[in-house]
Amino acid sequence: MGLRIGCHLSSSKGFLAMAQTAESIGANTFQFFTRNPRGGAAKEWQQEDVDAMLAFFREKDIGKPLAHAPYTLNACAKDSRVREFALETFADDLKRLQMIPDVMYNFHPGSHVGQGAETGVGLIADTLDQVLREEQTTTVLLETMAGKGSEIGRSFEELRSIIDRVDLSHKLGVCLDTCHVWDGGYDIVDHLDEVLIEFDRVIGLDRLCAIHLNDSMNVRGSHKDRHQKIGQGNIGLKAFEHIINHPSLRNFPFYLETPNELDGYQEEIHLLKELYRV
Ligand code: FE
Ligand code: FE
Numbered sequence: 001m002g003l004r005i006g007c008h009l010s011s012s013k014g015f016l017a018m019a020q021t022a023e024s025i026g027a028n029t030f031q032f033f034t035r036n037p038r039g040g041a042a043k044e045w046q047q048e049d050v051d052a053m054l055a056f057f058r059e060k061d062i063g064k065p066l067a068h069a070p071y072t073l074n075a076c077a078k079d080s081r082v083r084e085f086a087l088e089t090f091a092d093d094l095k096r097l098q099m100i101p102d103v104m105y106n107f108h109p110g111s112h113v114g115q116g117a118e119t120g121v122g123l124i125a126d127t128l129d130q131v132l133r134e135e136q137t138t139t140v141l142l143e144t145m146a147g148k149g150s151e152i153g154r155s156f157e158e159l160r161s162i163i164d165r166v167d168l169s170h171k172l173g174v175c176l177d178t179c180h181v182w183d184g185g186y187d188i189v190d191h192l193d194e195v196l197i198e199f200d201r202v203i204g205l206d207r208l209c210a211i212h213l214n215d216s217m218n219v220r221g222s223h224k225d226r227h228q229k230i231g232q233g234n235i236g237l238k239a240f241e242h243i244i245n246h247p248s249l250r251n252f253p254f255y256l257e258t259p260n261e262l263d264g265y266q267e268e269i270h271l272l273k274e275l276y277r278v
């Protein structure tokens with residue numbers, strides 16, 4: 001199988017439109033926000049639109065998309081109303097995602113805002129315990145974070161401690177964001193093998209489900225989280241060639257979240273396909 005790659009797309013025109021847009025730029029998967037990334041009520045999803053997308057997938061060999069939770073979802077906020085919003089949003093998204101069988105739902109674990117990582121991890125696990133259901137077909141992904149401010153998920157250990165505390169932990173996976181782990185301090189440029197061994201030791205590579213492919217504007221360990229176009233940041237093109245071809249990573253879906261419009265994404269997808277060894 002070839003490289004499974006896509007980018008983040010706007011969901012404003014619906015599911016079939018996203019799948020068609022993905023195909024038009026050479027992508028064979030895509031990511032979308034379940035609702036406005038900065039919060040608020042979600043638009044209704046139409047089952048006919050979802051079905052049309054699924055039919056298009058079968059026809060065109062496009063992989064299931066990755067759903068992304070809004071950034072405002074903070075399961076470990078200090079303010080209980082913010083946590084309540086996170087709980088409601090999470091539960092509602094998981095309910096609606098049942099319209100798309102076997103999809104993945106990625107979320108940022110959250111920011112503990114001064115309560116400490118230990119408390120944050122506990123609150124995130126509590127939220128997951130309240131929303132996960134045995135019958136759901138959606139896999140919920142914890143994203144590796146840069147550690148900006150009080151973000152949880154800056155280390156593999158923090159993600160592991162969340163997973164360890166959740167009852168239905170077999171519903172959980174991890175999405176590795178290259179910009180975030182780099183900004184978090186992991187040297188995926190000169191020591192990719194070691195980082196993946198570490199990931200396997202701490203979390204387990206069997207938990208890895210998806211990769212966000214982003215270059216970084218910042219130096220390693222900066223804890224900043226500012227994405228750059230592929231090959232134009234401090235990670236660099238050579239490292240991305242290694243990442244997409246690495247035996248432990250090459251069969252996962254890769255999603256670009258680089259600062260691009262569609263034409264820029266199209267170029268990056270083309271470039272990465274050229275670098276993928278078949
Ligand atoms: Fe994200
Ligand atoms: Fe990301």
Ligand code: ZN
Nearest residue numbers: 179180225227
């Ligand atoms: Zn980011």
